[in-house]
Amino acid sequence: MFKALGFFPCPVCGGDGAGCNDFCPECMKRFRRFASPRCPGCGGTVDGILAQCSSCVQEPMRPWLYAVTCFRYDSFGREVIHKFKFGNFPELARPLGRMAAAEMRKCSEPIDLLTSVPLHWTRYWRRGYNQSVLYAELCAAELGVPFRQVLRRTRPTPHQADLPRKERLKNLKGAFAVKRGEHIKGLHIWLADDVFTTGATLHEAAKTLLKAGVADVRVLTLARV
Ligand SMILES: [Zn+2]
Ligand SMILES: [Zn+2]
Structure with a gap:
């Protein structure tokens, strides 16, 4: 009505x-947005005189060429993401996807395919949807580019947030694989996730794509810590 x-x-x-x-x-x-100049490693604001922000400078080589994010993962941003992830509010995918598309339009980086970090089926089964797939699909539709879920989780992994920093990468080793029958060689791929924390999950997923022969990887997140 x-x-x-x-x-x-x-x-x-x-x-x-x-x-x-x-x-x-x-x-x-x-929403608290990031001011320019933006860091190509995470999409946040560059906070010093270097080309990358202080947390990206400390990271070992990021396997991606460029990163875009939409807003700060602070009080309001966190509230919206939590509602989207845990509040059974999949309808937030539309406005968030639109926001992500608007951010991506600001850069002129190449894109052949948008994909997203997969959930293990056990977590998917509990939540009923993968929030990153939902918003990335809508973002791709806004931009007029294809979306496909080309990665799968090989095993469930403990929640990253519960682990010390060093354990995170170890926890994720070999956690992703390219789905059988996916032809992604030579493509410029954008990889979507919900929140950019340390980048460990994106790191492992991007490396899996590069091993499968994609031309390069760029990352898209809704929020950055
Ligand atoms: Zn950065
Ligand atoms: Zn409102």
């Missing part, structure tokens, strides 16, 4: 979602 009247509520506060199920202007203002 609301739809017939042209009213689409904002998925966060229930206010008027600008007629297209988008965030309302008030909620849109509450």
